[in-house]
Amino acid sequence: MQNASEQYEDHSSRSVTKARFRSIVEGLDSGSLHQATYTLNNGLAPGDIAHLLESSPPKQRLILWELLDDDLEGEVLSYLSDDIRSEFLRDMDAEAVLSIAEDFETDDFADLLQQLPEALIAEVLESMDTQDRVRIEEVLAFPEDSAGGLMTTDMITVRPDISVEVVLRYLRKHKAIPASTDNLLVVNRRDQFVGVLPISTLLVSNLNATVREIMQTDVDQIPPTMSENDVANLFERQDLISAPVVADSGRLLGRITIDDVVDVIRERANHEILSRAGLDEDEDMLAPFFKTAKSRAVWLGINLITAFLASAVIGMFEGTIDKVVALAVLMPIVASMGGIAGSQALTLVIRGMATGKVSRGNISWLTNREFLVGLFNGCIWALVVATAAIVWFEDLQLGAVIGAALIINMAVAGLAGTILPMVLQSMKIDPALAGGVILTTITDVVGFLSFLGLATIVYGF
Amino acid sequence: MQNASEQYEDHSSRSVTKARFRSIVEGLDSGSLHQATYTLNNGLAPGDIAHLLESSPPKQRLILWELLDDDLEGEVLSYLSDDIRSEFLRDMDAEAVLSIAEDFETDDFADLLQQLPEALIAEVLESMDTQDRVRIEEVLAFPEDSAGGLMTTDMITVRPDISVEVVLRYLRKHKAIPASTDNLLVVNRRDQFVGVLPISTLLVSNLNATVREIMQTDVDQIPPTMSENDVANLFERQDLISAPVVADSGRLLGRITIDDVVDVIRERANHEILSRAGLDEDEDMLAPFFKTAKSRAVWLGINLITAFLASAVIGMFEGTIDKVVALAVLMPIVASMGGIAGSQALTLVIRGMATGKVSRGNISWLTNREFLVGLFNGCIWALVVATAAIVWFEDLQLGAVIGAALIINMAVAGLAGTILPMVLQSMKIDPALAGGVILTTITDVVGFLSFLGLATIVYGF
Incomplete structure (x- = not known):
C-alpha cells in the first residue's frame, strides 16, 4: 500500500462487469428497460447483482429487484447485507423462503432464517425434509458470531483406510463438489475427526496409497464456540481456505470456508471504521x-x-x-x-x-x-x-x-x-x-x- | 455482528496455538530458553511465528528471532509485515536472500526484493537462474499495488484438447501442486488464456471427457493494471479463490490467490482505520x-x-x-x-x-x-x-x-x-x-x- 491515494482509483476500464453495471443504470435512466433486464439477468454473477442493488438508491433498487428473474433471487439474496436483505424478505411467506433454500449453504440459510419472525422460522423448518432440518438446526444451535454459526455442513468425508483410487472413484460419483473444497475430511467410524486430505495431495499421490498414509493430522481444529474474530485471525495467519469445526467429543461438526471468513474480515473492518463515527455497519449506506x-x-x-x-x-x-x-x-x-x-x-x-x-x-x-x-x-x-x-x-x-x-x-x-x-x-x-x-x-x-x-x-x- | 462487543473476547481457550504462545512467552520470562526454543521451532505454523514476533515488544522479538531455526526464517519472513521484515532483512547479504527465496511465492519474493537496496536487488537477480529471474522480473514490472504486482506465476496450465484422464496423469507427475489451486488454467498453443478448469469439475467428470468440454469460459479476466482494491472487491463479490491475470494480448501472465487478497483487504482496513488517526499501517505497532x-x-x-x-x-x-x-x-x-x-x-x-x-x-x-x-x-x-x-x-x-x-x-x-x-x-x-x-x-x-x-x-x- 505504498501509494495509498491510488486505492480509490478505477484502473479497471477493461472490466466487463463495470461496463455492464453502467449499461444497466443507463438503461433504467433512459427507460429502455428491456435491454437492462436482459443484461441484469444474463450478464452478471449473483454477487455482482447484489453489489449493484447495494449501490443503488432506494427507488432504483426496487425497480432492479422487480426486473430480476425469480430463479436468481435466492442466490442474490445470499450475497446481500442483512439490512437490505430484510427489505426484500419482508413479503415472503414460508413457501417462498423454502423455494430459495437450495441456493444457500447451510450457514448462510441459517443466517437468513434468523432474520425472519419466529413463527415463520418454525413454519419453514417444519416444511423441510428431516435431513436438511437437522443440519440447519445444528448450525442454529450456535450464536451467529461463533465458529458454529459460521460453519457449513456441506463437506465430503472419507475413511482413513481406503485407497486414493477408491477416493477418486467415490468423488466421480458426486454430481458436484461443495464450493471451497480444498480438503476432504477424514473421519473414523464414530464420525470423529482424524485429519484432512488436501485435494492437492490426492491429485499427486500414488493410486495405491491409502488415505491414512497421505492425510495431514497436524491441523488446528476449531471448536464451535470460538469467536468469529479468532477464526478470522487463524485463517489470516495460516492462509487457510477451509478448516474443520470439531466438537469437544471429537465429532466433526462441519467446516468453515474462506468466503465466509472474508465476510467476517470485511464486517469487522466495517464495524471498526463505522462505529467510530457511531454508524451501524449493518445499515444500508443508501438508506432513505x-x-x-x-x-x-x-x-x-x-x-x-x-x-x-x-x-x-x-x-x-x-x-x-x-x-x-x-x-x-x-x-x-x-x-x-x-x-x-x-x-x-x-x-x-x-x-x-x-x-x-x-x-x-x-x-x-x-x-x-x-x-x-x-x-x-x-x-x-x-x-x-x-x-x-x-x-x-x-x-x-x-x-x-x-x-x-x-x-x-x-x-x-x-x-x-x-x-x-x-x-x-x-x-x-x-x-x-x-x-x-x-x-x-x-x-x-x-x-x-x-x-x-x-x-x-x-x-x- | 449482532453482538459486536463480543468480538474482542477470547473464546478459544482450547486453542493449541494460543497455549503454545503463552508457554513460549513464559519461557522467555523465566529464562528457560530450551523449552521455548523447542516449542517455537516445532509447535507453530510459520504464520503463527510471524504473529508472535509481531506482538512481542522489541527486546523479546530479537531474542525470539535468535532462537528461530535458520531454515524457518524464510517462511516466517514471508508472513511478516513490511516494517518488521526490514528490521530482519537489514543485515542479510545476497547469498542469505537467495537462500530463503524458495520459501516464497513469486509475488511475495518480488515484494521482499523491493525492500532491499538497489545494488542488492541487482546482485540477487543476477545470481538467480534464468527461469526464476524472468518470472520475478515479470512481477517486478508492475506496481506493487496492482494486479500484476499481486500475481504469482506458480500455476498449472493445460491445453483444451486433452482428456480428463490425461490431466489426472499429468498432475500425478507433479511433486506438489501450488497452494490455493482451485482451478487449472487452460491456454492455447500461443499461451493465450482460454478458460479455467475447476479441480472440483475435474474430479467429478468422466475420464474420457476433454478439457474443452468441461472448462468454464465465462470468467472475469483480470488485467495486470487493475488496482489491488478492485481485485479485492471482485474476489469479495464473486467468492473467488483464485483468478487469472491476462495481458491485453490475451496472454496468460499469472494468477491471483485469495491469501494475497485477504492481505489486501486487511491492509485496506488497517489503512482506513489507522490513517484517520494519522497512523501508518505499515508501522510496527510495538515500535520502540x-x-x-x-x-x-x-x-x-x-x-x-x-x-x-x-x-x-x-x-x-x-x-x-x-x-x-x-x-x-x-x-x-x-x-x-x-x-x-x-x-x-x-x-x-x-x-x-x-x-x-x-x-x-x-x-x-x-x-x-x-x-x-x-x-x-x-x-x-x-x-x-x-x-x-x-x-x-x-x-x-x-x-x-x-x-x-x-x-x-x-x-x-x-x-x-x-x-x-x-x-x-x-x-x-x-x-x-x-x-x-x-x-x-x-x-x-x-x-x-x-x-x-x-x-x-x-x-x-
Whole structure:
C-alpha cells in the first residue's frame, strides 16, 4: 500500500462487469428497460447483482429487484447485507423462503432464517425434509458470531483406510463438489475427526496409497464456540481456505470456508471504521433520508451530552475568562491536541486487539510507551504553543499556563487511550463504538480543567 | 455482528496455538530458553511465528528471532509485515536472500526484493537462474499495488484438447501442486488464456471427457493494471479463490490467490482505520518509544495548525466574548456537533468508496441526502441546545444565536463530509488520511465564525 491515494482509483476500464453495471443504470435512466433486464439477468454473477442493488438508491433498487428473474433471487439474496436483505424478505411467506433454500449453504440459510419472525422460522423448518432440518438446526444451535454459526455442513468425508483410487472413484460419483473444497475430511467410524486430505495431495499421490498414509493430522481444529474474530485471525495467519469445526467429543461438526471468513474480515473492518463515527455497519449506506436521519440523531445526542459536560467545566471558570479573554481564544488548542494524541493511542490499541496483536502479554509495555510518547510530544508542542501564545498576547504567564496544560492533557491522553479499550472490553462494552466518545470527554474535561484551573491559580483570581 | 462487543473476547481457550504462545512467552520470562526454543521451532505454523514476533515488544522479538531455526526464517519472513521484515532483512547479504527465496511465492519474493537496496536487488537477480529471474522480473514490472504486482506465476496450465484422464496423469507427475489451486488454467498453443478448469469439475467428470468440454469460459479476466482494491472487491463479490491475470494480448501472465487478497483487504482496513488517526499501517505497532514519538509528532503538528486556525477565528471576536462570556462557554458545542455530523458523512463516503458502493452514479443522491440529514438534525438539536442555553444563561438572544449557528454548521458539515472525499480523490490526495483534518478545520471555522459572527450582529457590537 505504498501509494495509498491510488486505492480509490478505477484502473479497471477493461472490466466487463463495470461496463455492464453502467449499461444497466443507463438503461433504467433512459427507460429502455428491456435491454437492462436482459443484461441484469444474463450478464452478471449473483454477487455482482447484489453489489449493484447495494449501490443503488432506494427507488432504483426496487425497480432492479422487480426486473430480476425469480430463479436468481435466492442466490442474490445470499450475497446481500442483512439490512437490505430484510427489505426484500419482508413479503415472503414460508413457501417462498423454502423455494430459495437450495441456493444457500447451510450457514448462510441459517443466517437468513434468523432474520425472519419466529413463527415463520418454525413454519419453514417444519416444511423441510428431516435431513436438511437437522443440519440447519445444528448450525442454529450456535450464536451467529461463533465458529458454529459460521460453519457449513456441506463437506465430503472419507475413511482413513481406503485407497486414493477408491477416493477418486467415490468423488466421480458426486454430481458436484461443495464450493471451497480444498480438503476432504477424514473421519473414523464414530464420525470423529482424524485429519484432512488436501485435494492437492490426492491429485499427486500414488493410486495405491491409502488415505491414512497421505492425510495431514497436524491441523488446528476449531471448536464451535470460538469467536468469529479468532477464526478470522487463524485463517489470516495460516492462509487457510477451509478448516474443520470439531466438537469437544471429537465429532466433526462441519467446516468453515474462506468466503465466509472474508465476510467476517470485511464486517469487522466495517464495524471498526463505522462505529467510530457511531454508524451501524449493518445499515444500508443508501438508506432513505428519514431512516438515516433518525439513526444519526441518537449519536449526535450522545455527543451533545459530552459537549455540555465540557461547557460545564468552562462555565466553572467564567470569572477567569471574563478577566483574560485570551484564555477563550486558546482553550480549544489544549482540548484538540489532547484529543488527537489520545485518539492515536486508542485507534492503535483497538486495532491491535481486533487483530490479536495487543493482549494482556504486552499491554503494560504498550501503556508505558504510550504514556511516555504523550508526555514527550506534550513537551515538544508545549514549547511551540507557549512561544506562540507569548508572542501573540505578550503575556508570559499565559505561555506557562498553556504549556503546562498541554503536557498534562497529552500525557493523560496517551494513558487513557491505551487503558480505556481494555477496561471497556472487560466491561463488555464495545471499544470501537464507545471508546472515542469517552476519550473525547476525558481529554476535553482534563484539557479545559487544567488550562483554566492553572490560569485561575497563576493569575491569582 | 449482532453482538459486536463480543468480538474482542477470547473464546478459544482450547486453542493449541494460543497455549503454545503463552508457554513460549513464559519461557522467555523465566529464562528457560530450551523449552521455548523447542516449542517455537516445532509447535507453530510459520504464520503463527510471524504473529508472535509481531506482538512481542522489541527486546523479546530479537531474542525470539535468535532462537528461530535458520531454515524457518524464510517462511516466517514471508508472513511478516513490511516494517518488521526490514528490521530482519537489514543485515542479510545476497547469498542469505537467495537462500530463503524458495520459501516464497513469486509475488511475495518480488515484494521482499523491493525492500532491499538497489545494488542488492541487482546482485540477487543476477545470481538467480534464468527461469526464476524472468518470472520475478515479470512481477517486478508492475506496481506493487496492482494486479500484476499481486500475481504469482506458480500455476498449472493445460491445453483444451486433452482428456480428463490425461490431466489426472499429468498432475500425478507433479511433486506438489501450488497452494490455493482451485482451478487449472487452460491456454492455447500461443499461451493465450482460454478458460479455467475447476479441480472440483475435474474430479467429478468422466475420464474420457476433454478439457474443452468441461472448462468454464465465462470468467472475469483480470488485467495486470487493475488496482489491488478492485481485485479485492471482485474476489469479495464473486467468492473467488483464485483468478487469472491476462495481458491485453490475451496472454496468460499469472494468477491471483485469495491469501494475497485477504492481505489486501486487511491492509485496506488497517489503512482506513489507522490513517484517520494519522497512523501508518505499515508501522510496527510495538515500535520502540523514540520511533513512535517521532512519527506521532508530525500528525500532532499538522493538527496544531488546524487548532491555531480555529483560535485565530475566535481571536477575531475577542471583543464580543469580552462582553458576553457565555459565548466562550457554549462555543465548543457548536464546533463539536458540526464535527460529529460531518465525520458521520465523511466516514460513510470513504468506506463506500473503498468498497465500491459509492461512485459517480450515486454521489449526487448521497450528497443531497447527507445535506438534508445534516439540516434536519441541525434543526432538532438546535431546539434542544437553544432551550438549554436560554435556561442556563437567561438570555433569549443567546438561544437564537446558538440555534442558528448549529443549523448552519451541521448542514455545511453534511455537505462537506460527502463532497470532500470525492474532491480529495480527484486531487490524488488520500481521503482516509487528509479527510478528517480538513473536515475538522471546516467545521471548526464555520462553527466559530457563524456562532460568534451572529452574536456580534445580534448583540449589535
